[in-house]
Amino acid sequence: MQYLKIKDAIVEQIEDGMLTARQKLPAERKLAEAFDTTRVTLREALSMLEAEGRVYREDRRGWFVSPEPMSYDPTQTLNFTNMALAQQRQPRTELLAAKQVLASKHAAKKLELPPFSDIYRIDRVRYLEERPVLYVTNFIRAELFPDLLERDCSQNSLTDIYREHYGVEYQRIRYRITTSSLQGEIAQVLRATAGTPAMVVERINYSQTGELIDCDIEYWRHDAISIDSIAELSV
Amino acid sequence: MQYLKIKDAIVEQIEDGMLTARQKLPAERKLAEAFDTTRVTLREALSMLEAEGRVYREDRRGWFVSPEPMSYDPTQTLNFTNMALAQQRQPRTELLAAKQVLASKHAAKKLELPPFSDIYRIDRVRYLEERPVLYVTNFIRAELFPDLLERDCSQNSLTDIYREHYGVEYQRIRYRITTSSLQGEIAQVLRATAGTPAMVVERINYSQTGELIDCDIEYWRHDAISIDSIAELSV
DNA sequence: TCTACTCTTTGGACTATACCAATATTTAGG
DNA sequence: CCTAAATATTGGTATAGTCCAAAGAGTAGA
Known part of the structure; x- marks a missing residue:
């Protein structure tokens, strides 16, 4: 279950402060390459993080780190x-x-x-x-x-x-x-x-x-x- | 945007009573074929219906129509x-x-x-x-x-x-x-x-x-x- | 300097396919 | 008739692309 690893890696980067609130994540293609996977799988991981409220998406703009609610x-x-x-x-x-x-x-x-x-x-x-x-x-x-x-x-x-x-x-x-x-x-x-x-x-x-x-x-x-x-x- | 049509079609079937609460939907492969699309797209439509609370999923069992909350x-x-x-x-x-x-x-x-x-x-x-x-x-x-x-x-x-x-x-x-x-x-x-x-x-x-x-x-x-x-x- | 146009990058959507493991179903045996 | 093993089906996950339109960046012109 690759998408779990991707999720965890991103969560870790958020918690370590490498990614901070409201910051834009790298482009999907770049992330997919970085995790050595395809965009489809990458997006699955991101969607899950979105459901958990860790990241959010702006239409056609990309993915961002959610600030505290x-x-x-x-x-x-x-x-x-x-x-x-x-x-x-x-x-x-x-x-x-x-x-x-x-x-x-x-x-x-x-x-x-x-x-x-x-x-x-x-x-x-x-x-x-x-x-x-x-x-x-x-x-x-x-x-x-x-x-x-x-x-x-x-x-x-x-x-x-x-x-x-x-x-x-x-x-x-x-x-x-x-x-x-x-x-x-x-x-x-x-x-x-x-x-x-x-x-x-x-x-x-x-x-x-x-x-x-x-x-x-x-x-x-x-x-x-x-x-x-x-x-x-x-x- | 094909998945919108799929969504609407399923919602219609639910509202028309062709699909009733707690009923299992047909297999993903069959639905995909029926809507002349791939499983990936079909699942996208279903996931959206899940987010809206119209259908739910049981792990490895399939998709079901949500009853009234x-x-x-x-x-x-x-x-x-x-x-x-x-x-x-x-x-x-x-x-x-x-x-x-x-x-x-x-x-x-x-x-x-x-x-x-x-x-x-x-x-x-x-x-x-x-x-x-x-x-x-x-x-x-x-x-x-x-x-x-x-x-x-x-x-x-x-x-x-x-x-x-x-x-x-x-x-x-x-x-x-x-x-x-x-x-x-x-x-x-x-x-x-x-x-x-x-x-x-x-x-x-x-x-x-x-x-x-x-x-x-x-x-x-x-x-x-x-x-x-x-x-x-x-x- | 500001605006308008062009080019590049990127996300949204989709196709086609594959493999595995858990279900569900069927078949065989006691 | 009931249980257990064999088989078929199905959902979960993943790969490898493609096409398009919008957003963003860069460039040229007023």
Whole structure:
């Protein structure tokens, strides 16, 4: 089982510091030659390391060493930016689209609204150290937040806007974590090849009054996060 | 991009009910021929479906259609068996080992104990409909539960034993969710090929008095679960 | 100095084939 | 009829290439 040796050799180089976080690995052809094997086998080893979160791939750009994952608590209101800063990471957010639309069947169901209701849809990519690691789409009940889109969603966090301008805060969060793979536009924006494994977090948020406010769906580069949380059991 | 067509064709057959949950797909060579391609490409498509959780592989046995995932709430004390039964699934647990050992460095750290402390280590595999989907290892502070191993850990849930015989209950749970891949014995027990992507849940549990009781590490077949939970934010 | 075009390298995708060992199946024997 | 040995099938792993398009590097021109 040659690919095990290749894996181990690469892991060793990472742990010895010969390859450091975010560094690009040599070209596949060169690595294959170095390990005296073919590209197919080499790629098998690399894919396995990718599944383990040790390396990641950027589409048509090559393989890179994964940095430490950021720890993420979906039960905190703490937004991405603050979460990253608290962990000495460099966050950046890019607004892809923010518009008022008619709810798709899927969105309507999650928001518990009749089909074709008015909602806002906000698409964003979030970066850590200039690497795109998260694609989020928010679906928001428009009736609760008139003129939300007039406010600058690219600079301010949604939770801040909710609180400051509408007096609404999250009180209860339902979330669902699954794994899937990246496809199409999402893959592209995350600089991933279609089929790259990913972590999917879906959240539905309720306000102080128990009212459903919004929901989101988050596609994470799976090597970039570790989901960490604490649950207190009310007895 | 041929593998996309193969993927879609298989997904279609699953959704049309021509292939049903837990059913074995035809042999790779036959599928490759049917799609007029090579095994390499065919396997690429299947691996992608595996990453998406639509099919799973049993080592040297072939590819199978994934059933609906079981929903799992790590913040509930509800044990595996009851969780499964509540969702009309057939659970089964197999005890692999239950012994008193000296804490490894890793276990000691997680249990906040000095190295070489006495702990119990319990290894189990858990099945759904006779498919092994979870490999759990529990590390338990031995001082808190004298003669724990005398009790039948294969029949009774740990939480029940804690409560009934020692008056200890979970009050607070820290958990961490990451993705990784299955290797060695764990892969074997789960009938997986080494390198199969997996979901890893690590929990650390504290009692009513805030004392650290035990911790565990869970390796899940990632297509077999969806982690669902609710967080109440205390304001 | 900056931009636009060209050339080279590289990753993505695919073909064709081979060997081995573990399964699964069939066949032979008690 | 059941068990054990022989056989066929199948998945796991690997080799040796090929073609293409995108990315990156280098070059020439404004």
